[in-house]
Amino acid sequence: MLVYHCDTDGEDGVSIIELLDRKTGESIFWSHIPGFNLGQPIVVGEKSHVTTIGFVGKIDLLTGNYDWQYDDLYDHQIGSFNSFDSISIINDTVKFISEHYMTKTIDKVLVANKSGKLLQILK
Template sequence: MNYRRISGALILLLLFGAAAQAQETNAPPESSKMFTEARQISEGSPPAFEFELSGFTYRINGNGAGRRVKGEQTRRFNLRLDGGDYVERFYFAEYRDNVLLLCGVTNGESVAGFVARLEQPSMRTRWKQFIPAFNVGAGLIKDGHAYLTGINFVARLDLRTGEYVWKHDHLERGRGGGDFNSFEVPSIEGDAVLFREKPTGKSPARTIRVNRKTGKINGIE
């Protein structure tokens, strides 16, 4: 066995990976874009979802089993949900030739969510991050980060590592108390990210203003 050749190939692979990470870390500013909700194609339990992206059709069952199809070519993958969990809400986005999946999941009693980054063309899961909130909303992508929402939950996630930069849960509405409802798609204003509550008809919708870098809540309007 030619160990020298194997070692050389391994070094090249490591250097390529490091270069790709450095390129992503030092990427120039990007325009913001939002996640898109996938079509629900089955009313059963668990449901099934479908969407098109970059010439491929993606079909994902509520149990996390999925396939990417283009003509005669099919690649299968699995989101590996916990036992008894199934997807009840599904968003997607393209990011640096990879696929981002943003999901609300339930086991029939408790509800939460996750976001995952799947590499192309292998469909290997690069990372997967838990979202400790239900009613996960359509997030916003900006400059290598995702801004995520759920009931009483807002966060900024690093899309390179899959780790939270900051997050706030157990939020309270301030004057009058009570919980925050679900949110509209976040928006960026300079150094701030605005999380606007969806109106419920019971109380005025409010907006949380958060410093993008530090995560400090600068006001609830």
Template structure:
């Protein structure tokens, strides 16, 4: 059964949303940096205000109290997803030095102390699927299943990107079937739809 959670999407010019609800528009506060501009994004979640600054500084304001923390990066954040579950805060994020990019999943306790951080291969990180204690994650040419209690991979598959056809450059949100996980992908150039199908228990690659 799919876990009911709250997810928000953070982009430099993006929006925030919770599953099944109307998208929330963040209040954007531009911060000047050399050669370009980044946004600090503010999200109101009930009586809480969560701010994610361009270089990963986190501010959570609740009932007049402010908790400060930081993502484990000194690079600029280009994309992130947030969820709060079982007294833990989870940030799926992509950082960049303007030459390359990498994605991560970082877990914080209820006091916003970092517990662990796990790499997610590459950029083009997609919206994760959360089911029970697992997160199904994607990036360019990459799919995986992460145990959200430990940060360890249950299974993962690399090097799925086809440099000739441009297939599996990015993925839509994973789909859970009875015993398999489907990772849908639309080719950005040909618009052809393909999918990666993985056995959820064994991690065996069934179809690509």
């Protein structure tokens, strides 16, 4: 069973993805997802794409290790990438969408799914 959870004190936070044995409830692995504002993850096969404030990544669900990750995306000047609203995969491009909470404009991070190459940041 795959569980995503976060804990925050209102100032700082941590997010975690954990794989539990269905029969025993014991943890098989857990991985830290930097930050709070955990977005809705998606699972495709044995991989999960995850987001938090200023962070996007792809986790291997067999090992708990990241295939790739990008952090420090949060823009303190204009507030871009405070949280992510959706993730989509079209062909080999992963599109992470973030509605800017102040301006209601759409910010995007585009990553090549297989290689993990950062293709574009739009804000």
